[in-house]
Amino acid sequence: MQRFKNMIGTFDTIMVRPGGGRSRGMPTLVNVPPTFRFEDANAIASELPEIRAVAEMQTAFDVDVKYSDHAASPVVIGVSPKLAELRSEEVADGAFFTDEQNASLARAAVIGTDLRTALFPNDRSPW
Numbered sequence: 001m002q003r004f005k006n007m008i009g010t011f012d013t014i015m016v017r018p019g020g021g022r023s024r025g026m027p028t029l030v031n032v033p034p035t036f037r038f039e040d041a042n043a044i045a046s047e048l049p050e051i052r053a054v055a056e057m058q059t060a061f062d063v064d065v066k067y068s069d070h071a072a073s074p075v076v077i078g079v080s081p082k083l084a085e086l087r088s089e090e091v092a093d094g095a096f097f098t099d100e101q102n103a104s105l106a107r108a109a110v111i112g113t114d115l116r117t118a119l120f121p122n123d124r125s126p127w
């Protein structure tokens with residue numbers, strides 16, 4: 001049950017995705033125009049006191065990622081720092097990115113173990 005709860009966040013979580021009712025599969029920037037904006041998420045968070053937190057997210061598929069001579073094509077999910085809190089996620093190594101990094105468009109990422117293995121074989125990460 002805990003694993004399921006971590007997958008969707010708390011049971012009082014609602015995910016709003018633009019075009020979700022009009023598209024098949026996962027809405028992405030490729031198949032659904034971005035009609036739901038960051039300003040909309042901020043308005044929901046600030047104007048509805050019943051809402052505990054809002055985390056923005058966008059999904060992209062077949063994105064080429066490369067480091068040195070290693071490459072992969074993972075699913076990329078762009079999120080705001082609030083997502084870790086909402087889903088009770090923990091980072092195994094390092095830290096989740098901060099609000100400041102997000103606001104300054106810093107080059108920060110949280111990667112999964114499969115991508116880490118593909119890009120940094122033999123634990124040869126640049127950190």
